[in-house]
Amino acid sequence: MLAILKAQDVGKAYESGLIFKKQHIVLQGITLAVNEGKTLGLMGVSGSGKTTLGMMLAGLERPTSGRVLFAGKDLASMRGPEFLAFRRQVQMVFQDPEGSLNPRKSIEKSIHEVLSLLKIPPREWRDRTGEILETVGLSEELLCRYPAQISGGQCQRLALGRVLLLQPTVIILDEPTSALDISVQAQILNLLRDLQRDLGLAYLLISHQPEVIRFMAHETIILESERTLEEKAKRRWI
Amino acid sequence: MNSPQIINAPLLLIKGLSVSFETPLGRVKAAEDVCLEMQDGETLALVGETGCGKSVVAGAIMQLLPHNACVQGRAIFGGRDLLGLDEREMARIRGSEISIVFQNPSLALNPIMRVGEQIAEMLRVHKNISRNRSLRMAEDMLRRLGMVEKEKARMYPFQFSGGMNQRVMIATSMILSPRIIIADEPSKGLDGTLAREVMAEMASIKDQMGASLLLITHDLMLAKDVSDRMAVMYCGEIVEIGKSREIFSNPLHPYTIALLGCLPERGFQPIPGSSPSMINPPIGCKFHPRCQQCREKCRRKQKMTKVEGRREVPGKDECTDREVRCWLY
Numbered sequence: 264m265l266a267i268l269k270a271q272d273v274g275k276a277y278e279s280g281l282i283f284k285k286q287h288i289v290l291q292g293i294t295l296a297v298n299e300g301k302t303l304g305l306m307g308v309s310g311s312g313k314t315t316l317g318m319m320l321a322g323l324e325r326p327t328s329g330r331v332l333f334a335g336k337d338l339a340s341m342r343g344p345e346f347l348a349f350r351r352q353v354q355m356v357f358q359d360p361e362g363s364l365n366p367r368k369s370i371e372k373s374i375h376e377v378l379s380l381l382k383i384p385p386r387e388w389r390d391r392t393g394e395i396l397e398t399v400g401l402s403e404e405l406l407c408r409y410p411a412q413i414s415g416g417q418c419q420r421l422a423l424g425r426v427l428l429l430q431p432t433v434i435i436l437d438e439p440t441s442a443l444d445i446s447v448q449a450q451i452l453n454l455l456r457d458l459q460r461d462l463g464l465a466y467l468l469i470s471h472q473p474e475v476i477r478f479m480a481h482e483t484i485i486l487e488s489e490r491t492l493e494e495k496a497k498r499r500w501i
Numbered sequence: 502m503n504s505p506q507i508i509n510a511p512l513l514l515i516k517g518l519s520v521s522f523e524t525p526l527g528r529v530k531a532a533e534d535v536c537l538e539m540q541d542g543e544t545l546a547l548v549g550e551t552g553c554g555k556s557v558v559a560g561a562i563m564q565l566l567p568h569n570a571c572v573q574g575r576a577i578f579g580g581r582d583l584l585g586l587d588e589r590e591m592a593r594i595r596g597s598e599i600s601i602v603f604q605n606p607s608l609a610l611n612p613i614m615r616v617g618e619q620i621a622e623m624l625r626v627h628k629n630i631s632r633n634r635s636l637r638m639a640e641d642m643l644r645r646l647g648m649v650e651k652e653k654a655r656m657y658p659f660q661f662s663g664g665m666n667q668r669v670m671i672a673t674s675m676i677l678s679p680r681i682i683i684a685d686e687p688s689k690g691l692d693g694t695l696a697r698e699v700m701a702e703m704a705s706i707k708d709q710m711g712a713s714l715l716l717i718t719h720d721l722m723l724a725k726d727v728s729d730r731m732a733v734m735y736c737g738e739i740v741e742i743g744k745s746r747e748i749f750s751n752p753l754h755p756y757t758i759a760l761l762g763c764l765p766e767r768g769f770q771p772i773p774g775s776s777p778s779m780i781n782p783p784i785g786c787k788f789h790p791r792c793q794q795c796r797e798k799c800r801r802k803q804k805m806t807k808v809e810g811r812r813e814v815p816g817k818d819e820c821t822d823r824e825v826r827c828w829l830y
Contacts, residue, residue, distance in 0.1 A: 445760070
């Protein structure tokens with residue numbers, strides 16, 4: 264199995280104080296690997312640094328120690344177009360679906376924004392929009408609406424659709440269903456599993472719900488405050 | 502012949518409650534023909550997906566809905582219709598007779614007022630108790646909710662976690678020993694273990710006070726653990742009411758069956774389709790476009806029907822007050 268995204272002895276610390284600097288260690292010595300086409304579950308209590316780790320793996324935060332490797336290459340050594348290509352390959356879906364979308368842009372404009380950044384010719388936008396809506400199970404009727412006019416589940420599907428337009432290989436899912444109802448949670452989790460099967464996506468699934476991890480993950484990492492305490496095969500752990 | 506049943510007058514009787522909102526997009530029918538009753542000391546859970554109208558029911562009872570709301574029906578409490586009371590009478594009832602715990606404690610609490618003061622304010626306004634005594638009573642209430650250090654009462658909401666703020670909200674709602682506590686999504690924003698701890702503390706104090714609890718939640722497992730009876734709501738209507746354990750072991754309405762199928766222990770089976778618009782809801786049974794057992798009849802409106810429940814005690818037939826809004830029964 265090929266590890267597409269790796270963290271090697273990664274740590275993160277923040278400094279506070281103007282004169283007397285104080286260091287707060289959030290993560291220390293984390294090593295993990297996300298394999299191609301598989302789901303790695305990341306569990307931990309609130310404040311254990313799950314989201315910070317996800318942000319570092321997505322290249323949105325820099326680790327203060329250790330290395331993050333994508334397809335064997337250190338993120339710190341990537342520059343310009345290479346880093347941009349990495350950012351397309353590794354995408355992140357956040358907990359609050361409404362907060363991930365611009366409230367002043369209609370659903371159609373939110374999708375077109377991504378297509379324009381991808382430099383897709385405008386004549387193809389309509390077809391590409393239709394395709395992506397179908398993939399995530401949304402109706403074209405929603406295109407003229409704004410994020411506040413659609414449900415949380417529809418927002419999360421849209422956030423996922425925008426991510427899929429970039430054709431990533433890894434998606435970091437940061438509590439993707441914790442703000443959703445149980446019925447919508449079931450829909451999104453099943454959709455994620457179907458997409459993984461059809462598109463061969465790799466997921467890093469961050470969650471504090473053991474049942475969600477049990478349903479989705481092939482392997483699981485448990486974070487406790489400040490460092491990973493144990494890594495076990497999913498079956499052994501659950 | 503069956504012996505006549507002695508039926509106690511319910512503590513709260515909601516009859517034919519309908520709430521709609523005028524919006525630029527049209528008329529939103531948030532609650533339709535809601536009928537509920539609560540007995541003394543009972544915990545009733547109102548469950549359903551976000552946006553199905555649960556909080557609207559609570560807001561209507563407490564007359565806390567915005568001005569564009571059109572409320573019809575009755576909510577009888579202590580022989581009086583709450584929906585017909587003026588603001589002055591309602592202000593007397595809010596807090597002292599019926600209190601509400603809102604879903605977002607960080608927004609519901611005053612950020613520039615110490616938590617002890619916020620709890621004590623209730624005693625000063627409603628019971629005219631002196632500042633010092635009311636503060637001592639507030640500290641005592643916080644202690645009962647597990648916040649034992651005295652200095653906690655002198656802290657501000659931003660110094661507390663979500664769970665601690667939720668406890669402050671619960672203390673505020675219970676300090677006047679109301680007869681009914683409405684808890685609107687008390688577990689929202691709290692992780693599973695903390696939510697259960699907070700609810701257990703709330704249930705224990707509620708039992709000590711002999712109050713009734715109307716628990717509004719979309720967390721089905723929490724509702725099952727805490728409540729005596731459960732009402733399942735879909736798109737503004739109650740579709741099933743019964744004892745919580747019975748609804749879990751033998752759900753009758755196709756929506757209840759589908760909703761329970763979404764639970765992790767039942768394999769996250771999604772409900773096909775999505776919740777309908779509350780502006781143009783489907784005609785007849787509102788669940789019929791998503792229902793696997795839909796028939797022609799389902800396009801016609803169905804009323805709540807009493808269904809004989811399962812036998813609970815071996816060798817003894819028990820009326821279970823199970824009601825379902827479905828043509829199948």
